[in-house]
Amino acid sequence: MNRPAPPRRAVLYLIAAIIPVAFVVLLEGALRLAGIGERQPLFVPAPEPGYLMPNEDVIHRFFAGTRGGPKVSIDTTFFRAEKEDGTLRVVVQGGSSAAGFPYGKWAAPAGMLQQRLGRTWPGRRVEVITTAMSAVNSYTLLDFRDEILALEPDAVVIYAGHNEFLGVLGTGSAYSSGFSPALTRLILTLRRSHIVEAAFQLVGPDGDETSTARKGTLMARIAGDRSIPNDSPLFAATERQFGENLERLLAGYAAAGVPVFIGTLASNERDQPPFVSSPLPPADAERWTALETATTDALARGRRDEAYRDAAALVRIHDPSADAWFLLGRVAEANRRAEEARHAYLAAKDRDQLRFRAPESFNEIIRSSAHGTGATVVDVQSKLAGAATGGIIGNDLMLEHLHPNLAGYFLMSDAFYAAMMAATIGGSGARFVDTATARKEIPVTEAGRLAAEWRIQRLKGDWPFHEERQPFSLPPPKGEIEKIAQAWFAGQMSWANAMDASLVYYQRVGRYDEAARVAVNVAMAFPFEANPRFVAGSVMLKDGDTRRALPWLRSAAELESRNPKFLMALAQGYFEAGMFQESAVVLERVLLLEPEHPTAPQYLERARAAAEG
Numbered sequence: 001m002n003r004p005a006p007p008r009r010a011v012l013y014l015i016a017a018i019i020p021v022a023f024v025v026l027l028e029g030a031l032r033l034a035g036i037g038e039r040q041p042l043f044v045p046a047p048e049p050g051y052l053m054p055n056e057d058v059i060h061r062f063f064a065g066t067r068g069g070p071k072v073s074i075d076t077t078f079f080r081a082e083k084e085d086g087t088l089r090v091v092v093q094g095g096s097s098a099a100g101f102p103y104g105k106w107a108a109p110a111g112m113l114q115q116r117l118g119r120t121w122p123g124r125r126v127e128v129i130t131t132a133m134s135a136v137n138s139y140t141l142l143d144f145r146d147e148i149l150a151l152e153p154d155a156v157v158i159y160a161g162h163n164e165f166l167g168v169l170g171t172g173s174a175y176s177s178g179f180s181p182a183l184t185r186l187i188l189t190l191r192r193s194h195i196v197e198a199a200f201q202l203v204g205p206d207g208d209e210t211s212t213a214r215k216g217t218l219m220a221r222i223a224g225d226r227s228i229p230n231d232s233p234l235f236a237a238t239e240r241q242f243g244e245n246l247e248r249l250l251a252g253y254a255a256a257g258v259p260v261f262i263g264t265l266a267s268n269e270r271d272q273p274p275f276v277s278s279p280l281p282p283a284d285a286e287r288w289t290a291l292e293t294a295t296t297d298a299l300a301r302g303r304r305d306e307a308y309r310d311a312a313a314l315v316r317i318h319d320p321s322a323d324a325w326f327l328l329g330r331v332a333e334a335n336r337r338a339e340e341a342r343h344a345y346l347a348a349k350d351r352d353q354l355r356f357r358a359p360e361s362f363n364e365i366i367r368s369s370a371h372g373t374g375a376t377v378v379d380v381q382s383k384l385a386g387a388a389t390g391g392i393i394g395n396d397l398m399l400e401h402l403h404p405n406l407a408g409y410f411l412m413s414d415a416f417y418a419a420m421m422a423a424t425i426g427g428s429g430a431r432f433v434d435t436a437t438a439r440k441e442i443p444v445t446e447a448g449r450l451a452a453e454w455r456i457q458r459l460k461g462d463w464p465f466h467e468e469r470q471p472f473s474l475p476p477p478k479g480e481i482e483k484i485a486q487a488w489f490a491g492q493m494s495w496a497n498a499m500d501a502s503l504v505y506y507q508r509v510g511r512y513d514e515a516a517r518v519a520v521n522v523a524m525a526f527p528f529e530a531n532p533r534f535v536a537g538s539v540m541l542k543d544g545d546t547r548r549a550l551p552w553l554r555s556a557a558e559l560e561s562r563n564p565k566f567l568m569a570l571a572q573g574y575f576e577a578g579m580f581q582e583s584a585v586v587l588e589r590v591l592l593l594e595p596e597h598p599t600a601p602q603y604l605e606r607a608r609a610a611a612e613g
Contacts, residue, residue: 037198098132112413138245165355270394274322512543530559
């Protein structure tokens, strides 16, 4: 039998190697053309032409099937598909705290920064785009990175880490991948191909089997392993996962030249007892119980030194006990040992084996990763601690175990804003918005605050705060705003309709400051609509805040440059601001559009006279 000559044999080997590669390439191309195996994109076209919005179904791309995963989504934000010259664009990443739960994006860094940065650069388009949502961790952030970079952001804001154990693909989650971090990242990368994604969609269930099988709150459904000790392999694996993913995330932004502002993690230290404490060794149980009783009794009787001695003994008996450390924190605080108390509370939080709060080691990972990639660390934890009673974060700034209240969310966004201003994000020409002004203009409405409080009441009536779900019902409404908020909360009214109803009520009773807050919410929510911006500016004029009104009136007139009503309002704003020449120019434009306008000639005469005088 004659063998092929060496050159011919090499050609045959080459052909044999090319055939499978060519087949894969052709199959990938065919699937792309047919629209088969498309994974959920992070951003999709908005109903308004020329705009994009976050994809409400993007969570499904982390699961097999077409509709897998928990029912969570990113708050809707509309932004230009093509970034315009001069636009300041910031993207926010993270979990439920970055998403502003339970208030929504208006309390989150995205909402508060949108409001404040818009005031900082009143003549520019400012877009703060949130990609934050509940139950996600560093895998999601890393997977979103390239699509965020495609938006050409001027900065990225990150607040994440609490979901690393029990979030989607987390080590102890009901939605765990079950693979090493390297393999999980490889699978997520491979799923960008239509071939692999089509296979996942084909073999996976068409729905969320885990959510169906596990009832209760989102926290109850996602918690797989509910006891993860500090010295366990799972704990070490989670630290490694967070560190590796975070370094890759930050390195990618650094390579693209995008500044990153990453926050340290804060949680309720004083007022959230540990959910799950380490079980006591049987040999120490009797002595420990006796000492615990003695400690609480001494504390109740005011014998604080004795209580402190016994609490310290509890810790020595069983250092892994979160309950012992928490009790020591209580006793140390009663003894006015603030520094020792905070140390003990943090130690209790770190030993809480139900991992809904990130351990302190995660803040060290954040600092280390940021240092190695040039990211800016924003010390959110210290910001909140500095404002907390006794320097210990508790219910004065937290709603439950880790979600801030409005005061806490404001401090978080204030810290990010200060860091961005120090880094001159956006360039020169900024009008710094002081803390008092920003706090006064927090973009959270009364209806939004009430709905958030009811969400938290319902959440805290279920696991892990209670073993069995507690009954929840709305209180009788005390006024018109509570009626509106309850209708929205119950799904009987859309958010937009709730805001419209609130706006009508506030204007009717002359509460123009609250009317302006509502109007700004609507204007920021629909950046392509002129009327909400006109309404916002008009309400601010009624409230006597002319300087704040002008940017809204200008943008309304830019969106509808031939609308005499909008132009007349802008002319009024200029006149009240003492900008008489600008007012006259706008009034002249009104008369060109509508020569028979009933009032423009008189106002034009007044503006010209004021400009000359």
